[in-house]
Amino acid sequence: MCAADKLLxxxxxxxxxxxxxxxxxxxxxxxxxxxxxxxxxxLNLYESMKQVNGQKKVE
Structure with missing residues (x-):
């Protein structure tokens, strides 16, 4: 499980x-x-992760 999945x-x-x-x-x-x-x-952290990954959905 990746960090984004744990965060979600x-x-x-x-x-x-x-x-x-x-x-x-x-x-x-x-x-x-x-x-x-x-x-x-x-939620702010998750949005930041999305921004870092080029506006793609973090998976």
Whole structure:
């Protein structure tokens, strides 16, 4: 499994976790916000990886 695949797996995991937390504890709970911020960082990293690879989809 390449780095991009691992990153995408982590992104999917955090999306699901954030959704669960938001519905259980509220969208503005500290835990939901922290998870959202971590997810944002990973999404930005993924976009940077795509840019480095010449605007191609990272696989």
């Amino acid at each position: 797996d982590r992104i999917e995991f955090l999306r699901n976790k954030m959704t669960e937390i938001a519905f259980d504890k509220g969208f503005t709970s500290n835990e939901a916000i922290t998870t959202s911020q971590e997810l944002d960082k990973l």
